[in-house]
Amino acid sequence: MAAIEAADLRRTYKTHTGTFRRKAKEIEAVRGISFSVEPGELFGLLGPNGAGKTTTIKMLITLLIPTSGSARVLGLDVVRQAREVRRRIGYVFGGERGVYERLSGYDNLRYFAELYGVPAREQKGRIEELLELVGLKGREHERAEGYSRGMKQRLHVARGLLHDPEVLFLDEPTIGLDPVGAREVRATIASLTEAGKTVLLTTHYMFEADALCDRIAVISKGSIVAEGTPLDLKRGVAQGSVVEIEVYGVADEAVERVRALGGVVAVAIEEREQAQVLVVQTEPEVELTQAILGHLNGSDVGRISRREPTLEDAYVALVSE
Amino acid sequence: MSSLRLLAVSWWLQFKMIMRSPFDGFGNVIYPLFFATTAFFVFRAGDSPRTLIYASFGAAVMGMWSSVSTSAGSAMQRERWWGTLELLVTTPRHFSLILLPTTLGLATVGIYNLAATLLWGRFLFGVHLTIEHPLLFALAVAGTVLSFAGLGFLFAVSFVRFRAAWVLGNFFEYPVWLICGFLVPLALLPGWVHPISWALAPTWGMSAIRESALGGSPLPELGACLGLGIGYVVLGVLVTDRVLRAARESGSLSLT
Amino acid sequence: MIVAARIFFVGGLTSFRALFYWLTPWIYIPTMLVAPLFQILLFAYIGRSAGLQSDKFYLIGNALQYSSIPCLFAMAQSIGGERFQETLSAILVSPAARIPLFFGRSLPVVLNGALVAAFSLGVGSLMLGVHLPASALAPLALVILIAAFSCTGIGLVNAAISLRVRENAVLSNVIFGFLLIFTGANVPLDALPGWMSTAAQGMPFTHAIAAARKLADGAGLEDVGTLVGAELLVGAIYGVAGFLLLRWFETLSRRHASLERS
Numbered sequence: 001m002a003a004i005e006a007a008d009l010r011r012t013y014k015t016h017t018g019t020f021r022r023k024a025k026e027i028e029a030v031r032g033i034s035f036s037v038e039p040g041e042l043f044g045l046l047g048p049n050g051a052g053k054t055t056t057i058k059m060l061i062t063l064l065i066p067t068s069g070s071a072r073v074l075g076l077d078v079v080r081q082a083r084e085v086r087r088r089i090g091y092v093f094g095g096e097r098g099v100y101e102r103l104s105g106y107d108n109l110r111y112f113a114e115l116y117g118v119p120a121r122e123q124k125g126r127i128e129e130l131l132e133l134v135g136l137k138g139r140e141h142e143r144a145e146g147y148s149r150g151m152k153q154r155l156h157v158a159r160g161l162l163h164d165p166e167v168l169f170l171d172e173p174t175i176g177l178d179p180v181g182a183r184e185v186r187a188t189i190a191s192l193t194e195a196g197k198t199v200l201l202t203t204h205y206m207f208e209a210d211a212l213c214d215r216i217a218v219i220s221k222g223s224i225v226a227e228g229t230p231l232d233l234k235r236g237v238a239q240g241s242v243v244e245i246e247v248y249g250v251a252d253e254a255v256e257r258v259r260a261l262g263g264v265v266a267v268a269i270e271e272r273e274q275a276q277v278l279v280v281q282t283e284p285e286v287e288l289t290q291a292i293l294g295h296l297n298g299s300d301v302g303r304i305s306r307r308e309p310t311l312e313d314a315y316v317a318l319v320s321e
Numbered sequence: 322m323s324s325l326r327l328l329a330v331s332w333w334l335q336f337k338m339i340m341r342s343p344f345d346g347f348g349n350v351i352y353p354l355f356f357a358t359t360a361f362f363v364f365r366a367g368d369s370p371r372t373l374i375y376a377s378f379g380a381a382v383m384g385m386w387s388s389v390s391t392s393a394g395s396a397m398q399r400e401r402w403w404g405t406l407e408l409l410v411t412t413p414r415h416f417s418l419i420l421l422p423t424t425l426g427l428a429t430v431g432i433y434n435l436a437a438t439l440l441w442g443r444f445l446f447g448v449h450l451t452i453e454h455p456l457l458f459a460l461a462v463a464g465t466v467l468s469f470a471g472l473g474f475l476f477a478v479s480f481v482r483f484r485a486a487w488v489l490g491n492f493f494e495y496p497v498w499l500i501c502g503f504l505v506p507l508a509l510l511p512g513w514v515h516p517i518s519w520a521l522a523p524t525w526g527m528s529a530i531r532e533s534a535l536g537g538s539p540l541p542e543l544g545a546c547l548g549l550g551i552g553y554v555v556l557g558v559l560v561t562d563r564v565l566r567a568a569r570e571s572g573s574l575s576l577t
Numbered sequence: 578m579i580v581a582a583r584i585f586f587v588g589g590l591t592s593f594r595a596l597f598y599w600l601t602p603w604i605y606i607p608t609m610l611v612a613p614l615f616q617i618l619l620f621a622y623i624g625r626s627a628g629l630q631s632d633k634f635y636l637i638g639n640a641l642q643y644s645s646i647p648c649l650f651a652m653a654q655s656i657g658g659e660r661f662q663e664t665l666s667a668i669l670v671s672p673a674a675r676i677p678l679f680f681g682r683s684l685p686v687v688l689n690g691a692l693v694a695a696f697s698l699g700v701g702s703l704m705l706g707v708h709l710p711a712s713a714l715a716p717l718a719l720v721i722l723i724a725a726f727s728c729t730g731i732g733l734v735n736a737a738i739s740l741r742v743r744e745n746a747v748l749s750n751v752i753f754g755f756l757l758i759f760t761g762a763n764v765p766l767d768a769l770p771g772w773m774s775t776a777a778q779g780m781p782f783t784h785a786i787a788a789a790r791k792l793a794d795g796a797g798l799e800d801v802g803t804l805v806g807a808e809l810l811v812g813a814i815y816g817v818a819g820f821l822l823l824r825w826f827e828t829l830s831r832r833h834a835s836l837e838r839s
Contacts, residue, residue, distance in 0.1 A: 013572060014571075055572075058572075061411055062410075062411060062569070063407055063410060063411060063569060063574055063575075064569055064572050065566075065569045065570045083413050084413075086411050086412060086413040087413040089411075091407075091408065091411050093404075093407075095404070096404075097403060097404025097405075098403070098404035098405055098407070098408055099403075099404075099405070100334075100338060100403065100405060101403070102337070102338040102341040102342065103334060103337065103338060107334055107337070110330070110334070111330070111331065111334050112408070112412070114326065114327050114330045114331065115327065115331075115409070115412040115414055115419065116412055116413065117323060117413065117414070120326065143341075159408075348747040348750060351747065351750065351751065351754070352750045352754065354754075355750075355751075355753070355754025355755070355757050355758060356754075356757070358754075358758055359620075359757055359758050359763050359764060360623065362758070362763075362764040362768060362769070363623055363624065363627050363629060363763060363764060364627050366627070366629055366764070366765075366768045367627035367628055367629050372626075372627065376627075483603070485603065485604050488603065488604050488607050488608060489607070491607075491608070491612070492607045492611070492612070495612060495615035495616055495619055496615055498619055499615060499618055499619045499622065504619075504622075504623050504626060505619075505622040505623060505625075505626045506626060509622060509625055509626055510622070
């Protein structure tokens, strides 16, 4: 039995535009997402902001009712058996909120331990253990308002693990963290699957998905555009090549012309300190450097290099269609 | 029994949080004291000392109501603002078991208000109070706190759809002060108001507190007070289920 | 109700920064139009319960006193608004622009406060069956306007302080509370201890309420001249004090590089 199963999940939001003459608008945030996660897997939902990752995860954790489609966690329907699902899952999201600032870290955990029905005699031990695991020991009796972002994040993780859930949902858990903090959180996440838990992770950091996940589904504009192991996805782009051209100020029309060239898979612009880098993915067996440079006539051009595509490039290509 | 334990632990932690905020804690006690002071001045200038005693208890319960009406209505809004509402909903317990302790915490602060007002009256206005039946008095106060918590809980789940829930909460402060017999005997109010007063637990709680202090028997009033309180909770639970379902359908449990 | 201001400052100020948020009917009607009526009724009945004063006494006292809510509320909103804070530094540097700007900012607040008081006075008199002589209506309107001006002055002081102090909600409540007790709104000044009635002379509303009561009893505008003048003076003093405070805070913040409260 799959740990998580999503079958054609859809979610539409109604919003209103304008303040005076309010018009209703329907936004399809999730357009028919289906995937399954096996027990013990670390599955990643990867996509840019607004792709529908958070909406998807919220449907799976019973916070949102799908407009259509269905989902099961551990065989239980997320809409009709919500309470049973909640007993067995943990939910962690990134960011500064979701913590009772006026309470200490310890009290925060105490509260949720009670809410999750952790037996009274086990609570103290479990809380101590988790504090140790996430590295908050020694600071647990300070008020959470004094915690750094990284500490709050780790408190979140501890909270999510209080009732020893079989499935853990992590929504952008490292967002806004400094590299050291993020690394610590990732190490904790990696250890979870070693303990036999199933983890579904959403992120927009490519390298994070690559490093942690057993399988990845790439989401863009509400649909899954690719799915597979990191290796599979890399293989998907291994054929072509990537040309990187340093430019000092490039006009948008020039970029569009490059994008329109036959044989070009995707074009992205990266900002690096003084200059911008035009990253052009090309299909295999094509040589487009001269053509590209032609279109960049008029801009100052620096270094040009050519390399193998990485998973990052695959991701960019997938989500910019 | 785990439900009782949950209620107790949650109540305690919520109460801690409330007391740690100068606004909800200390400020909550100060504000009604201004009204109490005004009332003391007014009644002191009046004829009998008995009226002043009557007013003392009335002003004290005004304070108790104030701490609930102000903040209870926006309890869910606050949780949403803190980002904790979602986390609470994803726990396997019924949401009313989670929300009720919050309003209970607010109502408990009311005990400070009660004490502060009575002491204020004693030391600044020389109102000497004797409490004839201390045990019954304590019971009456406890019963009032519980029923206020119940009414606050009903407010909290009912006002959640209203963006500025705090407006509605405030809206019920003055009217309850006016018609529940705190400083104005029901007899002075027009007849058509009476049924409304009788349907409100504060009326009975007030009566129970006064009766027990002045030597009568508060038990029937206490019974009515608690009965109404339970009614509010039951109503609140029914509303909770509908509200949460609607929130899950519309996606309004988080700020974004 | 000041309680509205309480919640507004604490939970709301950051999220409800839109300048005219409070103008939506869902907030305006309960807070500005219905609440003062309840306050009037509350104290009128308290008066009946204590066997003191008349409905008219409490009607006038509370209708005027309650206008402190819109004045404190809107003034803090106006000063605390982000857009204003950006321009605040610029304005405070150039002398010519200051006065018209503050005048411009305060005027709607004063007008709104006066409107709220006039509304609750009018509707309240109908509800309680209090008769106000027709000849008194125009002078009353003037007194109400001056009272609102006066309270907006203290509102400016309050708003300036709220720029520096974090938990300002308690201060606003305290101001409202003092105005409830000291100004003779509900307790005649001669029933207050000496020091309180002396302090009352320096508060907004005290003189205006006294003037309004006289007018409602049939006096003419000329009879209340001194009171009106006193109220204007009180308002002007608070207004100037608030302005100076703002300037001082702005200088301080230039040293500490932030006008936002920490």
